Amino acid sequence: MITTKQLYNLYLQYPVISTDTRKIAPRSLFFALKGDKFDANTFAKQAIEAGAAYAVIDNGAYQLGDRYLLVEDVLTTLQDLARHHRRQLTIPVIGLTGTNGKTTTKELINAVLSQHFKTQATQGNLNNHIGVPLTILTIDTTHEAAVIEMGANHQKEIELLCSISQPSHGLITNVGKAHLEGFGGIEGVKKGKGELYDYLASHSAENKIAFVNSDDAVLMEMANARDLQTVIYYGNNKTNSLISGIIVENAPLLTVQWTNNKTEENYTVKTQLTGAYNLSNILVAICIGTYLNLTAAEINAGIENYQPKNNRSQIVQTATNTLICDYYNANPSSMFVAIENIGKIDAKRRVLILGDMFEMGQESAAEHAAVIRKAMDTPVDERIFIGKDFTAAAEKTGDEKTNRFYLTAEDAIADLKANPIKNSTILIKGSRGMALERLVELF
Numbered sequence: 001m002i003t004t005k006q007l008y009n010l011y012l013q014y015p016v017i018s019t020d021t022r023k024i025a026p027r028s029l030f031f032a033l034k035g036d037k038f039d040a041n042t043f044a045k046q047a048i049e050a051g052a053a054y055a056v057i058d059n060g061a062y063q064l065g066d067r068y069l070l071v072e073d074v075l076t077t078l079q080d081l082a083r084h085h086r087r088q089l090t091i092p093v094i095g096l097t098g099t100n101g102k103t104t105t106k107e108l109i110n111a112v113l114s115q116h117f118k119t120q121a122t123q124g125n126l127n128n129h130i131g132v133p134l135t136i137l138t139i140d141t142t143h144e145a146a147v148i149e150m151g152a153n154h155q156k157e158i159e160l161l162c163s164i165s166q167p168s169h170g171l172i173t174n175v176g177k178a179h180l181e182g183f184g185g186i187e188g189v190k191k192g193k194g195e196l197y198d199y200l201a202s203h204s205a206e207n208k209i210a211f212v213n214s215d216d217a218v219l220m221e222m223a224n225a226r227d228l229q230t231v232i233y234y235g236n237n238k239t240n241s242l243i244s245g246i247i248v249e250n251a252p253l254l255t256v257q258w259t260n261n262k263t264e265e266n267y268t269v270k271t272q273l274t275g276a277y278n279l280s281n282i283l284v285a286i287c288i289g290t291y292l293n294l295t296a297a298e299i300n301a302g303i304e305n306y307q308p309k310n311n312r313s314q315i316v317q318t319a320t321n322t323l324i325c326d327y328y329n330a331n332p333s334s335m336f337v338a339i340e341n342i343g344k345i346d347a348k349r350r351v352l353i354l355g356d357m358f359e360m361g362q363e364s365a366a367e368h369a370a371v372i373r374k375a376m377d378t379p380v381d382e383r384i385f386i387g388k389d390f391t392a393a394a395e396k397t398g399d400e401k402t403n404r405f406y407l408t409a410e411d412a413i414a415d416l417k418a419n420p421i422k423n424s425t426i427l428i429k430g431s432r433g434m435a436l437e438r439l440v441e442l443f
C-alpha cells in the first residue's frame, strides 16, 4: 500500500484533487469516496479514462494497474494527505468555528486579508471532514494566508478538523443552540466548539493566537478555563480589546464605527450587511486584519466590498416590500437575534415569517415555544409561523389564536397569494429543509 509520503510526492506533481468523475480535472488525483448512493471505487477506471493522473482506491478489486493506488481507507488517506501538506506551510492559517456566523465571518476575514495577502479560503460551506481536507489541499506555495471554516454537529469533529488544518490563529464566533441533537444539548455544543481552544492551548509552544469576543461571557469563560498563550480581544470593551466598535446605523444596512485601541484612532465603515448580530463578525475580521498589520484603509475596503450571499441575511428590495432573506438556516440562537433585529429596524410595518428549526432533538418543542414567545414580545405588525413544530408548540401555548400558523409552506403560500403583504419589511427565516425561498415571489 502507498504511504502518505509517497502519495505526497505524487500530489506535488499533480496538486489538484477530484472526487467526482462528472467533474474530473485533468491530471488530478481522484479520491474514490463513498456516499449514500455510490462507492466511487467503481468509478476509478472512469476517472483515469477521463484524465485523472491517479485514482486512490480502497478496494483491491478495482486496482487495474499502477495508476490505481490502493490504501486502507480513502477518506482517512485524504485527511492524512491534507494534514501532511498543512505541516509544510508556514503561512498564517486562520481556523474558525462557532454556532452561527462561521461562513459570514470567514468571508469577511477573507475579504479583509485579500486586500493585502494572496489568501485562500474555504469555498462556500465546505467545512466538514471532507471539505476541510479538500480546502487545505488547494493551498499552494503562492498563497500568503488561509482562512479555514470548520463545522460540526457532534463531539470530536472540531478536534479532527484542527488536527488537519492546524490553525496558527483561531476563533469561535459564538456558542449557541444548534445541532442540539448531535451535540447533546448546549453544554455539548460548548464542549464541541471548545475543541478549537483546546487545540490552540495544547500547541501553545508554537505561539498559537486566539481571538476572543470580550462581550461574550460564554466565550470568555471558555477561554479563561484554558491555558491559552496569546489571546487578542475584540468587542465593546476599550480597555482590554485591540479593536472595539459599535453600530451607528442599522437602516437596514449596518454602518460601524471602530477603534484601534492601540493607536486610539477611530474609523467608520459602511457595510452591505444587515443584522446587529453581524457586529461581532465584522469586528473580528477588523481585529485579525489589524493584528496582521493591514492598514485601516485596506480593512475598510475589504469590509465595504463584502456582499452576503446565499440567503444569509440578504436584503432584497421588491416593488412593495423590503425582504430580509435569512432562510439559509435557523436555530434558536440565530432566530432570537434575527427577531430582535427586525424589532429595532426603522420601518413603517414589520412582518415575521418563521419556519421550523431542525436538528433540535428532545428540546425541539420547548425551543419552538420559546421562539413564539420571543416573537410575541417583539413589536411587529404580523407574525406568520410555518411548519409542524411551530404549529404543535402553538397548540400548547394557545398562541394560534393571535397569530397565523400553517402546517406546511404550501398552505402558507396559498393564503399569502390570496392576502398579499404590502409596504412591509419582512424577515423570512427557517431551517434549510423548510426551503422558504419558495415564498419570495409572493412579495
Ligand SMILES: CC(=O)N[C@H]1[C@@H](OP(=O)(O)OP(=O)(O)OC[C@H]2O[C@@H](n3ccc(=O)[nH]c3=O)[C@H](O)[C@@H]2O)O[C@H](CO)[C@@H](O)[C@@H]1O[C@H](C)C(=O)N[C@@H](C)C(=O)N[C@H](CCC(=O)N[C@@H](CCC[C@@H](N)C(=O)O)C(=O)O)C(=O)O
Binding pocket: 019, 020, 021, 022, 032, 033, 034, 035, 036, 037, 038, 039, 040, 043, 125, 126, 127, 128, 129, 130, 131, 132, 134, 151, 152, 153, 154, 157
Ligand atoms: C462523499 C461525497 O462527496 N458526498 C457528496 C455526495 O453525496 P452522496 O451521498 O449523494 O454521494 P454519492 O453516493 O452520490 O457518491 C459517492 C461518491 O461518488 C462520486 N461519484 C458519484 C457518481 C458518479 O457518477 N461519479 C462519482 O465520482 C461522488 O462525487 C462521491 O464522491 O453528493 C452530495 C450532493 O452533491 C454532496 O452533498 C455530498 O457531499 C458530502 C455531504 C460532503 O461532506 N461534502 C463536503 C465537500 C462538504 O464539506 N460538504 C458541505 C457540508 C457541510 C455541512 O453540512 N456542515 C455542517 C456541520 C458539519 C456536519 C458534519 N458532521 C457533516 O455531516 O457534514 C454545518 O452545519 O455547517 C456542503 O456541501 O455544504
Ligand SMILES: Nc1ncnc2c1ncn2[C@@H]1O[C@H](COP(=O)(O)OP(=O)(O)OP(=O)(O)O)[C@@H](O)[C@H]1O
Binding pocket: 098, 099, 100, 101, 102, 103, 104, 105, 125, 151, 173, 174, 277, 278, 280, 281, 311, 312, 313, 326, 328, 329, 333, 334, 337, 338
Ligand atoms: N454572530 C451571529 N450571531 C447569531 N446569528 C448569526 C450570527 N452571524 C450570522 N448569524 C445568522 O446565521 C445565518 C447563517 O450565517 P452563516 O452562514 O454565516 O453561519 P454558519 O455558522 O456558517 O452556518 P452553517 O453552520 O449552517 O454553515 C445568518 O443568515 C444569520 O441569520
Ligand SMILES: C[C@@H](N)C(=O)N[C@H](C)C(=O)O
Binding pocket: 328, 329, 330, 331, 357, 358, 359, 430, 431, 432, 433
Ligand atoms: C444548512 C446546515 N448547515 C444547517 O445549518 N442546518 C440546520 C439544521 C438548518 O438548516 O437550519
